[in-house]
Amino acid sequence: MNRLPLIFLGVFVTFASSWLGLVVYPYFALGHLQPLPDEETGGTFPPGNSGLAVAGQRVYAANGCVYCHSQQVRLAPLTTDIAKGLGPRQTVARDYLRAQPVFLGTMRTGPDLSNIGARQPDTNWHHRHLYEPRTVTDWSIMPSFRFLYKIRKIQGQPSDDAVMGLCGPHAPPPGWEAVPTADANALVAYILSLKRNYPLPESPEPPAK
Amino acid sequence: MNPHSLIASFHPANEPDTLASHERAEIDASTRFPVLLFFGSAIFWLLAGSLLGLVAAWKMTHPAMLDQMAWTTFGRLRPAHLNTVIYGWASASGIGVGLWLMARLCRIPLIHSRLLISAAIFWNIGVLVGVLGILAGDSRSIEWLEIPGYATPILFVAYAFIGVWAVIMFRYRKPGHVYVSQWYLFAAFLWFPWLYATANILLIWQPIQGSAQGAVNWWFAHNVLGLWFTPIGLASAYYLIPKIIGRPIHSYYLSILGFWSLALFYSWNGMHHLIGGPFPIWMVSASVVASVMMFIPVVTVAINHHLTMLGHFGALKWSPALRFTVFGAMSYTLASLQGTTMAIPSLNTFTHFTDYTIGHAHLGLYAFFSMAMFGAMYYIVPRLTGREWPSASAIRWHFWLVASGILLMIGSLTIGGVLQGLAQHALAGSFKSSLEYATPFRWLRGISGFLLLAGHLVFAGLFAFMLLKSARRKDGSALLAATVEANPEPAI
Numbered sequence: 001m002n003r004l005p006l007i008f009l010g011v012f013v014t015f016a017s018s019w020l021g022l023v024v025y026p027y028f029a030l031g032h033l034q035p036l037p038d039e040e041t042g043g044t045f046p047p048g049n050s051g052l053a054v055a056g057q058r059v060y061a062a063n064g065c066v067y068c069h070s071q072q073v074r075l076a077p078l079t080t081d082i083a084k085g086l087g088p089r090q091t092v093a094r095d096y097l098r099a100q101p102v103f104l105g106t107m108r109t110g111p112d113l114s115n116i117g118a119r120q121p122d123t124n125w126h127h128r129h130l131y132e133p134r135t136v137t138d139w140s141i142m143p144s145f146r147f148l149y150k151i152r153k154i155q156g157q158p159s160d161d162a163v164m165g166l167c168g169p170h171a172p173p174p175g176w177e178a179v180p181t182a183d184a185n186a187l188v189a190y191i192l193s194l195k196r197n198y199p200l201p202e203s204p205e206p207p208a209k
Numbered sequence: 210m211n212p213h214s215l216i217a218s219f220h221p222a223n224e225p226d227t228l229a230s231h232e233r234a235e236i237d238a239s240t241r242f243p244v245l246l247f248f249g250s251a252i253f254w255l256l257a258g259s260l261l262g263l264v265a266a267w268k269m270t271h272p273a274m275l276d277q278m279a280w281t282t283f284g285r286l287r288p289a290h291l292n293t294v295i296y297g298w299a300s301a302s303g304i305g306v307g308l309w310l311m312a313r314l315c316r317i318p319l320i321h322s323r324l325l326i327s328a329a330i331f332w333n334i335g336v337l338v339g340v341l342g343i344l345a346g347d348s349r350s351i352e353w354l355e356i357p358g359y360a361t362p363i364l365f366v367a368y369a370f371i372g373v374w375a376v377i378m379f380r381y382r383k384p385g386h387v388y389v390s391q392w393y394l395f396a397a398f399l400w401f402p403w404l405y406a407t408a409n410i411l412l413i414w415q416p417i418q419g420s421a422q423g424a425v426n427w428w429f430a431h432n433v434l435g436l437w438f439t440p441i442g443l444a445s446a447y448y449l450i451p452k453i454i455g456r457p458i459h460s461y462y463l464s465i466l467g468f469w470s471l472a473l474f475y476s477w478n479g480m481h482h483l484i485g486g487p488f489p490i491w492m493v494s495a496s497v498v499a500s501v502m503m504f505i506p507v508v509t510v511a512i513n514h515h516l517t518m519l520g521h522f523g524a525l526k527w528s529p530a531l532r533f534t535v536f537g538a539m540s541y542t543l544a545s546l547q548g549t550t551m552a553i554p555s556l557n558t559f560t561h562f563t564d565y566t567i568g569h570a571h572l573g574l575y576a577f578f579s580m581a582m583f584g585a586m587y588y589i590v591p592r593l594t595g596r597e598w599p600s601a602s603a604i605r606w607h608f609w610l611v612a613s614g615i616l617l618m619i620g621s622l623t624i625g626g627v628l629q630g631l632a633q634h635a636l637a638g639s640f641k642s643s644l645e646y647a648t649p650f651r652w653l654r655g656i657s658g659f660l661l662l663a664g665h666l667v668f669a670g671l672f673a674f675m676l677l678k679s680a681r682r683k684d685g686s687a688l689l690a691a692t693v694e695a696n697p698e699p700a701i
Contacts, residue, residue: 002386004379007387007392010472011396011472012399014469014473015400015436017473018432018476021477021492022479022492023425025492026421026488027417027425029421030418030419030421031418031419032418033418061348063279064283064284066350067283067284068283070562074485074486075485078558079558079634080635080636081485083636084636091486092487093421094419096422096423097419099419100416101351101412101416102423104423106352106561108562108633108643109269109644140272141272143272143276144276145282146276146277147279148279
């Protein structure tokens with residue numbers, strides 16, 4: 001193998017094959033999917049996200065939630081994802097067409113969040129949990145995101161958006177309150193928008209056993 | 210095969226070494242400044258990256274540690290660790306080793322060293338801006354591509370200088386045999402910019418839609434390991450093992466088979482990170498098949514490296530370069546065979562989404578690649594500075610600290626990962642139990658981080674000593690043990 005042009009050609013062609021198969025093909029096959037119309041409400045599947053939830057995606061990315069939380073319900077019966085209640089059906093390409101970026105994830109140090117908005121729809125629960133996870137789930141190893149909250153002295157009436165029911169060593173002292181920053185509100189709006197339980201023809205729900 | 214036999218003298222792998230030792234010394238001297246610049250900055254990032262990794266690891270068992278600031282949250286430290294070691298340490302040390310090998314194998318003194326010095330400066334600025342950007346919260350959380358879009362062009366510019374330089378070196382090389390290490394370097398220098406440009410354009414600058422991002426992400430991330438780090442590590446091992454023990458590579462034809470099968474199969478591997486995910490089944494199946502086919506290049510390279518060593522394992526006692534390199538070569542075999550099994554869907558179900566994968570990543574990137582780079586540096590640096598390593602016992606400390614550290618880390622993550630995966634898969638297993646199974650092993654992993662950091666500090670001290678003007682010159686090599694061989698590692 002002393003001829004460089006020949007080595008170059010081989011090195012180019014072998015690599016180009018995977019580039020065509022794993023980059024160019026999905027770009028055309030998966031990169032231009034359209035949402036399906038929801039005839040009952042006039043909306044779409046998957047539903048569009050609010051501006052706040054879109055902003056929340058950036059907070060989710062900036063703080064690296066994806067390194068512990070996946071967002072995919074995988075194929076059954078190869079995996080037990082559906083049986084263990086991560087979602088009613090397998091997630092498919094169309095589920096992610098509005099996600100930017102797509103947080104499929106490769107780690108489940110924490111639970112999967114594909115359907116967290118359906119499983120836990122309470123806004124205040126999420127604020128309490130982000131503020132100090134171990135006051136909600138005592139065995140959790142999730143880091144606290146207190147830095148997304150402002151501790152303020154209560155002036156007259158408590159604020160409408162103050163987080164309720166905080167306890168533990170970092171809870172604001174009496175006469176003080178914890179108020180979500182814009183980032184915290186956006187993040188919770190995004191988490192609540194994670195619901196992949198609408199019907200899609202390409203991913204029917206498996207019959208209940 | 211006896212290198213002096215009649216048949217062997219016609220064998221293409223047994224090219225007579227046509228370089229006189231003064232020519233070799235001249236070539237080495239020409240590479241001194243750029244290669245030491247890449248090595249020195251790489252070692253700086255190695256220390257920074259170990260520290261970031263250590264803190265991130267301890268946060269898994271102590272989640273309340275350093276949780277009051279945004280920039281020290283786990284989700285920022287982890288990608289900062291990854292990008293520091295990938296781009297700051299592994300790529301820069303790989304480029305340094307690649308440059309030196311290129312000059313030696315092209316058999317000409319290094320030309321246009323200013324291109325390389327500019328490249329080193331731009332590369333380090335790019336890594337610094339990128340890692341600070343991640344800590345500041347500008348990451349898009351796309352694994353292996355967290356460096357923000359404003360820092361990647363700096364890395365591109367740096368790489369462009371290196372690519373142009375490599376083309377010029379190949380153009381002006383002395384005619385003759387193209388050694389197997391050069392094929393690997395040539396391929397790596399071509400594949401990396403293609404990979405990096407594709408992934409950054411489609412994921413960061415003009416993001417494509419939907420789950421196609423996942424495919425591009427893992428095509429990139431797996432190939433950075435397989436088609437950038439792996440070829441450089443193998444090029445280094447293919448050069449150093451025969452050089453140090455003084456016998457040719459076991460089989461020239463096996464090295465051809467190993468090279469082409471790696472090029473074809475490795476590039477298709479990436480989708481095995483997404484088994485059961487939102488993709489057409491054929492894409493995932495193609496990657497599973499390619500991952501299983503990786504058996505061919507891995508076993509081929511293993512036979513070639515390990516049979517070359519056969520009968521010469523005694524040399525591991527005295528040569529630090531060989532000891533680290535062979536540790537790396539053996540880990541490569543192990544990491545790749547493990548990777549093949551992890552792609553089999555029924556096993557992947559248990560190991561995916563767990564610490565097992567983190568253990569595998571460190572087996573590939575640390576036990577194989579980083580150890581190979583340490584080995585190469587032990588060989589190259591004395592030839593650049595004209596000094597010998599000051600202390601054999603410090604080298605021994607470096608080896609045993611990092612070897613025991615990385616084995617403890619991989620062992621604990623592997624066992625903990627399997628338990629975690631079994632609990633997550635079992636219908637009766639609660640999520641809480643998957644966490645509890647993993648916790649003791651995460652403690653052990655945290656301890657292994659101290660061993661690695663300590664080893665890296667020893668190595669950084671040794672390297673700093675080699676740069677000191679006042680360091681005394683020694684006549685003999687720093688050997689780890691008395692040698693029985695006639696001429697171990699001639700110091701040039």
